Amino acid sequence: xxxxxxxxxxxxxxxxxxxxxxxxxxxxxxxxxxxxxxxxxxxxxxxxxxxxxxxxxxxxxxxxxxxxxxxxxxxxxxxxxxxxxxxxxxxxxxxxxxxxxxxxxxxxxxxxxxxxxxxxxxxxxxxxxxxxxxxxxxxxxxxxxxxxxxxxxxxxxxxxxxx
Amino acid sequence: xxxxxxxxxxxxxxxxxxxxxxxxxxxxxxxxxxxxxxxxxxxxxxxxxxxxxxxxxxxxxxxxxxxxxxxxxxxxxxxxxxxxxxxxxxxxxxxxxxxxxxxxxxxxxxxxxxxxxxxxxxxxxxxxxxxxxxxxxxxxxxxxxxxxxxxxxxxxxxxxxxx
DNA sequence: AACCTTTCCTTGAATCTTCAAGCAAGTCCG
DNA sequence: CGGACTTGCTTGAAGATTCAAGGAAAGGTT
Numbered sequence: 001x002x003x004x005x006x007x008x009x010x011x012x013x014x015x016x017x018x019x020x021x022x023x024x025x026x027x028x029x030x031x032x033x034x035x036x037x038x039x040x041x042x043x044x045x046x047x048x049x050x051x052x053x054x055x056x057x058x059x060x061x062x063x064x065x066x067x068x069x070x071x072x073x074x075x076x077x078x079x080x081x082x083x084x085x086x087x088x089x090x091x092x093x094x095x096x097x098x099x100x101x102x103x104x105x106x107x108x109x110x111x112x113x114x115x116x117x118x119x120x121x122x123x124x125x126x127x128x129x130x131x132x133x134x135x136x137x138x139x140x141x142x143x144x145x146x147x148x149x150x151x152x153x154x155x156x157x158x159x160x161x162x163x
Numbered sequence: 164x165x166x167x168x169x170x171x172x173x174x175x176x177x178x179x180x181x182x183x184x185x186x187x188x189x190x191x192x193x194x195x196x197x198x199x200x201x202x203x204x205x206x207x208x209x210x211x212x213x214x215x216x217x218x219x220x221x222x223x224x225x226x227x228x229x230x231x232x233x234x235x236x237x238x239x240x241x242x243x244x245x246x247x248x249x250x251x252x253x254x255x256x257x258x259x260x261x262x263x264x265x266x267x268x269x270x271x272x273x274x275x276x277x278x279x280x281x282x283x284x285x286x287x288x289x290x291x292x293x294x295x296x297x298x299x300x301x302x303x304x305x306x307x308x309x310x311x312x313x314x315x316x317x318x319x320x321x322x323x324x325x326x
Numbered sequence: 327a328a329c330c331t332t333t334c335c336t337t338g339a340a341t342c343t344t345c346a347a348g349c350a351a352g353t354c355c356g
Numbered sequence: 357c358g359g360a361c362t363t364g365c366t367t368g369a370a371g372a373t374t375c376a377a378g379g380a381a382a383g384g385t386t
Contacts, residue, residue, distance in 0.1 A: 002280075005279070005280035005283050005284065006283070006284075006287065007283060008283065008286075008287075008291070011296075011299060011300065011303065012291050012299060014303055015299050015300075015302055015303035015306065016286065016290075018303050018306035018307045018310055019290075019302065019303075019306045020209065020232075021232050021306070021310045022306040022307075022309040022310040022313065023186050023190075023306075024231075024232040024233070025232050025309075025310055025313035025314070026309060026313055027186075028232070029313055031374090035374090041341090041342075041374095043342090044342095046183065060364085061364070061365060062363085062364060062365080068187075069183075069184050069187040069188050069191070070187070070343095071343090071344080071345095072364075072365060072366085073343085073344070073345080073346095073365090073366080073367090074342085074343060074344075075365090076365065076366055076367080077342075077343075077366090077367095078342085078343095080366090081341085081342085093364095096351080096352075096363095096364080097350085097351055097352085098350065098351045098352070098363070098364045098365070099351095099363095099364065099365085100364080100365065100366095116168070117165075117168035120168055120169070120170060120171065121168065121169075123171075123179065124169065124171075125312075126309065126312060126313060127179075127182075127309060128171070128175050130308050130309065130312050131305060131308065131309075133174075135301070135304075135305050135308075136174060136175060136178050137174065137178075138298070138301045138302075138305065139178055139182065139301075139302070139305050140174065140177055140178035140181050140182075141298075142294060142298050142301065142302050143178065143181035143182045143184070143185040143186075144181045144185075145293050145294065145298075146185040146188075146189060146289065146290060146293060146294075147181055147184045147185040147188055149288075149289060149293050150185065150188035150189055150192055150289060151188070194344090198344090204371090204372075206372090207372095223334085224334075224335060225333085225334065225335080233373095234373085234374080234375095235334075235335060235336085236335090236336080236337090236373080236374070236375080236376095237372085237373060237374075238335090239335065239336055239337080240336090240337095240372070240373075241372085241373095243336090244371085244372085256334095259333090259334080259381080259382075260380085260381055260382085261333070261334045261335070261380065261381045261382070262333095262334065262335085262381095263334080263335065263336095
């Protein structure tokens with residue numbers, strides 16, 4: 001059975017269009033900025049940031065993939081590249097012989113130190129310097145709602161019979 | 164001269180993190196949905212949508228690239244692929260011999276007709292069904308502000324001496 | 327007309343992402 | 357213990373994107 005689709009209202013359409021354009025432009029902007037100043041795409045930079053904030057500057061591959069919201073496969077390739085750059089190193093996990101730890105090297109940390117100020121400035125210029133504090137709050141709340149609904153282990157709202 | 168970087172406040176950090184996670188998860192989600200149901204990634208689907216809404220279902224390559232916020236190069240490759248699928252056709256532009264029109268074929272239109280309902284449902288489920296009408300308004304306004312600031316032909320805020 | 331610059335679009339190579347397949351170590355269970 | 361299943365991660369090929377380079381037509385200048 002097919003129900004008549006509930007199309008988007010005029011306001012929803014405008015919001016959706018603006019969302020697509022803003023997110024596309026921003027991701028593109030950040031990719032270029034980081035490619036130019038740090039020699040890597042935005043996602044890779046985000047991986048280094050995660051590692052830098054983790055205890056011992058290391059994280060299991062799966063954990064890193066989960067916090068960065070990317071697949072394990074993609075992470076494997078990414079870490080291979082970052083390893084060639086000397087910014088990350090793999091270490092065997094002592095407690096689980098299948099496991100790998102991705103470890104941020106000193107060189108990797110140095111790259112972050114050098115490029116973080118420029119990156120924050122770019123993010124500010126694109127987002128926070130243009131929004132009121134109230135809008136920053138609103139955006140945070142909205143994005144948290146969306147992210148929660150999209151987690152691989154969803155709330156179950158899409159599979160209510162499994163709750 | 165280097166000024167001390169203005170790091171993000173706690174609230175800004177949380178908002179930024181939520182933004183990155185939500186946008187990453189959503190783009191991923193839409194890519195999978197459309198790859199599964201329409202056999203193409205989200206960006207390609209967006210190109211067909213733009214064409215379907217254009218007069219005569221056709222658009223100059225450069226115009227299409229601009230409304231979709233992607234580079235001409237990327238569009239060239241994308242249209243080549245969509246052409247192989249039979250969903251888009253290229254036509255010479257009568258008024259400018261350099262120009263090319265991308266034209267949505269009947270097959271391309273049919274694909275949209277078949278897959279649009281499922282796609283709207285996915286977008287609704289991920290975004291609009293989770294937000295209040297007030298939040299939809301807020302998000303629209305926020306995204307318009309960001310998009311405006313990121314247009315290639317910016318407001319000039321980054322080049323104030325050129326205004 | 328000759329020349330220079332810009333606009334429109336494409337191309338190929340390098341890089342990045344996805345997808346399906348697979349290996350090896352851990353866990354469960356009789 | 358032995359077998360089946362799960363978890364953690366990697367691999368290679370196919371597809372997508374970026375980047376730098378370039379060709380061809382249009383526009384501007386002298």
